Amino acid sequence: MSTPPVFSVSDLWKVFGPKADRVPGSELAELPPAELRERTGCTAAVRDVSFDVRKGEVFVVMGLSGSGKSTLVRCLTRLVEPTSGSIAIDGEDVLSMDRARLRELRRHRASMVFQHFGLLPHRSVLDNVAYGLEIQGVPRAERRAKAAEFVAKVGLDGMESRRPAQLSGGQQQRVGLARALAVDPEVLLFDEPFSALDPLIRRDMQEEVVRLHREEGRTMVFITHDLSEALKLGDRIALMRDGRIVQLGTPEEIVGSPADDYVRDFVRDVPREQIMTVRTAMRPALADETEEGPAIGPDATVFEAIEAVARSGASARVMQDGRCLGVVDHAALLNVVAGVPAAKAAA
Secondary structure, rough: OOOOEEEEEEEEEEEOOOHHHOOOOOOOHHOHHHHHHHHOOOOOEEEEEEEEEEEOEEEEOOOOOOOOOOHHHHHHOOOOOEEEEEEOOEEEOOOOOOOHHHHHHHHHHHHEEEEOOOOOOOOOOOEEEEEHHHHOOOOHHHHHHHHHHHHHHHHOOOOOOOOOOOOOHHHHHHHHHHHHHOOOOOOOEEEOOOOOOHHHHHHHHHHHHHHHHHHHHOOOEHHHHHHHHHHHHOOOOEEEEEEEEEEEEOHHHHHHHHOHHHHHHHOOOOOOOOOOHHHHHHHHHOOOOOOOOOOEEEEEEEHHHHHHHHHOOOOEEEEEEEEEEEEEHHHHHHHHHHHHHHHHHHO
């Protein structure tokens, strides 16, 4: 039996303006953003959005400024109140939660990491990390011990007594991440947490998220405007435009099969060989190909397969559990890099 989703979102709308409640489900809903504003004075930040977040996955919501992604993630815990639709966490209706239940959701079940770290300047690193536990009523000795554990986990050993002003931007963001992790939430919500960081520090923080996810398997919803960040972190990506999801899929699906010209434009400069897996280029093995050539796994990237084929001079076998699933040769791999559809390549 499949695991139920952590978050389930259906037909979600968030409309700002004097006639917000008239927009969802009406003929106004189909108006372009500029015309909707002109006729009603309203802005539809989130338009009829539906998706599930699976347990243990990194679900990325991606889009340019004004696409609605940050409003969407804030709707999940009602930091922004939705106009209509439904949101459930583990099957429980978020929109019907009273204040006490909503407070419990935000404090224990879904923890937010913002772009602006929100650290308390007069508190040490350790006490900043322990703050969420303090709000929960955890005794001082216990919360400081747990905070120390997460300070170490995010690589800030030895900095427990420093104040935020004594830290770099990347270190401050690590404190924010440790604070979110310390309350042991079911899901971490990241709202463009690294966009203000320098590129090298940003890359380090992305690696930190990858590492923590690999070690803990925690469910994450990650908001970003950066396509390379989305492709690096996401198990699945929801690409937004004008409040709507225009495509939802794995990085490979989005790069390999863009839903429309907007998505195609977005992914045009992505190095396909680093995203696409050998499944895309694989063909059935001939009888004499099952025992020869380098072996690679079915989730190996096309880039890795090109390296293997170039080194050996032979087609690579795609192996799983001791069984040959198929082979990839240099021509098929180059077709993937060039974006040539399989049918045309075969012809």
